Amino acid sequence: MSATASDSIMETGTFVNCFLLVISLVIIPVNGGYDKERDALLKGTFPQDFIWSSATAAYQIEGAWNVSDKGPSVWDTLAHQGRVYNQDTGDVACDSYHKYPEDVALMKQMGLKYYRFSISWPRIFPTGEQQDGVNQDGVRYYNALINELIANDIQPMVTLFHWDLPQVLQDRYGGFLNNHTTNTTVIHDLFGDYARFCYQNFGDRVKYWITFNEPWITSWLGYGVGNFAPQHNEPAEGQYKAAHNIILSHAKAYHIYDDEFRAAQGGQVGITLNCDWGTPKTPADADAALRYVQFFLGWFAHPIYKNGDYPEVMKTTMARKAQEEGRTTSRLPEFTPEQKLSISGTGDFFGLNHYTTVEVTDACCTPIENPNYDTDKDVGTGHAPDWPRAASSWLYVVPWGIRNLLGFIKEEYGDPEIYVTENGRSDHDQDPAIMMDMERICYYMMYTNEVMKASNMDNVKVKAYTAWSLLDNFEWLSGYSERFGLHYVDFNDPTRTRYPKASSVFFKQLVRNNGYPEGSEFTKYVENMWYFCHNTTEAEVNGYTGGASQISSLFSLFLAIPMMIAYSLIA
Numbered sequence: 170m171s172a173t174a175s176d177s178i179m180e181t182g183t184f185v186n187c188f189l190l191v192i193s194l195v196i197i198p199v200n201g202g203y204d205k206e207r208d209a210l211l212k213g214t215f216p217q218d219f220i221w222s223s224a225t226a227a228y229q230i231e232g233a234w235n236v237s238d239k240g241p242s243v244w245d246t247l248a249h250q251g252r253v254y255n256q257d258t259g260d261v262a263c264d265s266y267h268k269y270p271e272d273v274a275l276m277k278q279m280g281l282k283y284y285r286f287s288i289s290w291p292r293i294f295p296t297g298e299q300q301d302g303v304n305q306d307g308v309r310y311y312n313a314l315i316n317e318l319i320a321n322d323i324q325p326m327v328t329l330f331h332w333d334l335p336q337v338l339q340d341r342y343g344g345f346l347n348n349h350t351t352n353t354t355v356i357h358d359l360f361g362d363y364a365r366f367c368y369q370n371f372g373d374r375v376k377y378w379i380t381f382n383e384p385w386i387t388s389w390l391g392y393g394v395g396n397f398a399p400q401h402n403e404p405a406e407g408q409y410k411a412a413h414n415i416i417l418s419h420a421k422a423y424h425i426y427d428d429e430f431r432a433a434q435g436g437q438v439g440i441t442l443n444c445d446w447g448t449p450k451t452p453a454d455a456d457a458a459l460r461y462v463q464f465f466l467g468w469f470a471h472p473i474y475k476n477g478d479y480p481e482v483m484k485t486t487m488a489r490k491a492q493e494e495g496r497t498t499s500r501l502p503e504f505t506p507e508q509k510l511s512i513s514g515t516g517d518f519f520g521l522n523h524y525t526t527v528e529v530t531d532a533c534c535t536p537i538e539n540p541n542y543d544t545d546k547d548v549g550t551g552h553a554p555d556w557p558r559a560a561s562s563w564l565y566v567v568p569w570g571i572r573n574l575l576g577f578i579k580e581e582y583g584d585p586e587i588y589v590t591e592n593g594r595s596d597h598d599q600d601p602a603i604m605m606d607m608e609r610i611c612y613y614m615m616y617t618n619e620v621m622k623a624s625n626m627d628n629v630k631v632k633a634y635t636a637w638s639l640l641d642n643f644e645w646l647s648g649y650s651e652r653f654g655l656h657y658v659d660f661n662d663p664t665r666t667r668y669p670k671a672s673s674v675f676f677k678q679l680v681r682n683n684g685y686p687e688g689s690e691f692t693k694y695v696e697n698m699w700y701f702c703h704n705t706t707e708a709e710v711n712g713y714t715g716g717a718s719q720i721s722s723l724f725s726l727f728l729a730i731p732m733m734i735a736y737s738l739i740a
């Protein structure tokens with residue numbers, strides 16, 4: 170957004186935005202897809218100790234890419250090669266390296282008691298190796314951030330690896346491709362050293378550690394497709410080798426905590442896995458949908474949370490493919506018996522990032538000339554015509570998908586404690602900026618209600634919900650063109666001023682109410698919004714016509730948002 174546009178937000182206030190919003194509501198087509206039972210609003214609250222949080226990641230917000238002795242990461246390299254939309258880079262991003270006290274103040278204002286952020290490995294060890302030297306300024310920065318959080322009664326939840334591998338490790342050892350089949354792979358030890366250093370220096374205050382964020386992305390997009398950093402294109406095998414190393418590196422970091430720190434520090438260590446829910450397009454596609462989820466989530470979750478090894482369906486599918494391709498060994502590597510033992514059970518909690526759902530069809534078993542992870546699954550994927558879309562091309566809004574996925578995790582992995590470590594919706598970067606971000610409010614409303622159904626109706630041990638993201642930020646290959654934030658950041662403004670969006674006000678109320686308690690003003694607001702958010706009308710759901718309820722819902726929307734904003738300002 171231009172400076173002029175940001176001025177105009179401040180000058181015209183919310184009225185114009187409100188007006189535009191109502192216009193957009195009127196032209197949004199009302200379509201079907203609402204299932205009266207499945208999609209009904211559940212009233213009630215989350216358990217007392219439920220964790221409400223918001224998340225960011227180092228490369229996406231910190232900036233200060235080369236201050237002091239920070240080393241370059243593989244994402245610095247990719248961005249500096251001009252590979253990101255609009256040639257955007259994370260060089261400055263939200264400038265949180267300098268503005269972190271403001272970020273903490275925003276969390277405080279929202280009543281959040283937890284914050285999930287990541288540490289940049291090359292900001293701590295510029296080459297990735299401790300023996301080459303420690304960047305004391307990096308240690309100072311994370312200490313300052315953690316102290317600021319604690320001083321504001323906000324618990325840090327820290328991710329050790331959110332994709333920004335030190336470039337030197339990629340150059341020296343091939344990063345996560347390093348000797349993937351041996352027991353003494355260098356990258357495992359180096360990740361272990363880095364984890365140990367973080368436990369040693371920050372573990373007195375950090376009680377929640379996430380080793381890796383979404384290893385699926387690093388493996389498939391980073392080492393298979395190669396459009397993400399470190400840009401290694403080997404779609405037949407790269408992802409399987411990288412994933413193998415990441416799982417072993419995770420296990421190493423887990424055991425280091427267990428052996429050397431747990432007794433004194435008393436924290437928890439887990440990993441964050443991402444998964445789109447796969448729903449069968451027809452009943453005949455049920456096995457295919459299950460296979461889709463096993464290749465996606467099970468690839469990492471099965472070894473870590475179940476038995477130290479890949480899912481059976483992955484192993485048999487890949488063994489059959491090896492035969493068809495005339496190979497003597499499967500492209501899916503094998504763990505040794507010792508490795509299986511060391512991997513199994515290395516999660517104190519199950520971190521889950523979830524955004525969307527796909528419809529799965531069976532595509533078994535067409536012979537493929539250039540096999541890759543996508544074709545290995547023998548499935549086709551698509552989307553139902555009435556699923557609304559966000560700005561990101563892959564993001565379809567299907568709230569009930571998260572409830573199904575949480576239920577699957579409960580059943581499949583022995584009822585673990587699940588922390589939803591990311592969930593959120595993107596808008597386009599546009600002028601005027603979307604400050605009354607109703608579609609994001611709807612997304613959070615519908616998805617958190619489905620999480621509450623999983624918790625309160627299905628007895629899933631879901632312990633945390635984390636909104637992605639606290640701030641608009643560097644959205645990887647899309648740069649600054651897609652905005653996920655609860656707060657707007659003006660990336661043309663050198664001071665990177667943050668502005669609260671309407672969704673931050675909504676989220677604050679959600680946290681304060683700990684869900685949707687019967688009879689509260691907040692729940693009444695949500696009830697009025699419910700059909701609008703589901704792109705349908707009460708009339709359609711209840712089988713009568715007349716349109717009065719949609720008008721009443723628009724009316725309450727008109728009133729409710731400004732009232733909520735006013736409420737939060739005086740609260």
Ligand code: BGC
Pocket residue numbers: 226229382383386443522591637644645653
């Ligand atoms: C990642 C975030 C990313 C978000 C939206 C997740 O895959 O962990 O870094 O910004 O999704 O794409």
